[in-house]
Amino acid sequence: MKRRNFLRKAAGVSALVAAPDMLAAHPGARVIHLEPHPEPPVKYGANDKLRLACIGMGIIGHYDTRSALSAGGAELVAVCDLYDGRLAQAKEKFGKGLFTTRDYREVLARPDVDAVIVATPDHWHARISQDAMLAGKHVYCEKPMVHQLAEGHEVIGTQQKTGKVLQVGSQRVSSLAFQKAKELYQQGAIGQLNAVVATMGRHSSLGAWQYSIPSDASPQTLDFDRFLGNAPKVPFDATRFFRWRNYRDYGTGIPGDLFVHLISGVHFVTGALGPSRIFSAGGLTYWKDGRDVPDVVVSVMDYPQTAQHPAFQMLLQVNFADGSGGGESTRIIGSEGVIELGWNDFVLKRSPLPKAPGFGGYDSLFTFTQVQQDAFKQQYNAKYTEADRQATKPEDVVFKAPPGYDERTDHFKNFYAGIRQGQSVVQNATFGLRAAGPCLASNESVFKQKLINWDAEKMQMS
DSSP: OOHHHHHHHHHHHHHTTOOOOHHHHSTTSEEEEOOOOOOOSOOOOGGGSEEEEEEOOSHHHHHHHHHHHHTSSEEEEEEEOSBHHHHHHHHHHHOTTOEEESOHHHHHTOTTOOEEEEOSOGGGHHHHHHHHHHTTOEEEEESSSOSSHHHHHHHHHHHHHHOOOEEEEOGGGGSHHHHHHHHHHHTTTTOSEEEEEEEEEOOSTTTTTOOOOOTTOSTTTBOHHHHHTTSOOOOOOHHHHHTGGGOTTTOOHHIIIIIHHHHHHHHHHHOOOOOSEEEEEEEOOSOOSSOOSOSEEEEEEEEOOOSSSOOEEEEEEEETTOTTOOEEEEEEEESSEEEEEOSSEEEEEEOOOOSSOOOSSSSGGGGSOHHHHHHHHHHHHHHOOTGGGOOOOOOOEEEEOOTTOOHHHHHHHHHHHHHHTOOOOSSOHHHHHHHHHHHHHHHHHHHHTSOEEEETTTTEEO
């Protein structure tokens, strides 16, 4: 598959959450085209390439692998999956010489593997990531980094103990758009931050995780017992394997799959470590297909004041039966403007307040006696100049990444720089837990119907 065809198909992932075209939504806005990151001057030969393995060749495993190879300086040497059809397809795509196995431990035992992509169901993330680092491999672990909160500190400890690089795969924190948004936020472009409103709406069976199931799925072609791992034992069920996101035993529901993207982006842009209080509610309203996780979830998170930001509130909502057609928006709202993030673009809108307060219209002034109204206006005119009463509204500005831009590729480039040059990766294990923790706490709030207190410094429920 040529890269342009891949990117066209990769766009289908984003299409499930139809991010708005910022230019179409703001036709009068000025447009600034973001410049791609410069390519590294070093060109790696065959003997210098990082040798990768992918553990879990489902949807995201394929996208991660393609982006990892597009990032340059890497080659794929091994693949692990529990369904034989995916192993056969991996050889069709990446070469008959590719090593394939059902047992990830065989991948970790190979001396020709430098780094692994962990793109398994959530309940395997922590264990495989730790085993990989202990085996001397660097790790690119898909989000959320963990399935259970206690696993997070174990992963952090293993990363620190081994010194291996771990990058969590919430890729938009490496995107051109988010990096520019961070720069503008730090410059004070929107004034004082006070709220974040992030929503995702989906309106399709695929968007609601009803993925296709192959007709040859059976106990012979699929290692279901190994898939279950530490989850409760149940009879063979191909639906649970191919649609694992729908079950709490293997996935983390809407918060772990989608809130984590939204939280990661906000933490990256604002420098926040996490909320102090979380209250969430959810329900199974439409997709009653045997799943045991909600298809509509809303969460309110209170972020306390820190040295990096003022106190603010974040509202998160995802709806899998959005009859409006769906869409996505993350609005970082300040006292003088808003940064509205799309997928690989965003709009900066500024509305500064005038120095002078207004009067008249929907105001108490008309309820005063005429004498008092005249006295009020006289005092107002003496206190404020004409300039104080007006605020010029700057034009809206849309920032757009280049056509065909793939932020996942930049995320892998950042991962490779961590391995080769020892640079700090943008989303290490600590960042990963600070994003995943509030999501797991959100699930706790939904299912126990209670407010959750969260300690962002210690990364634990309090």
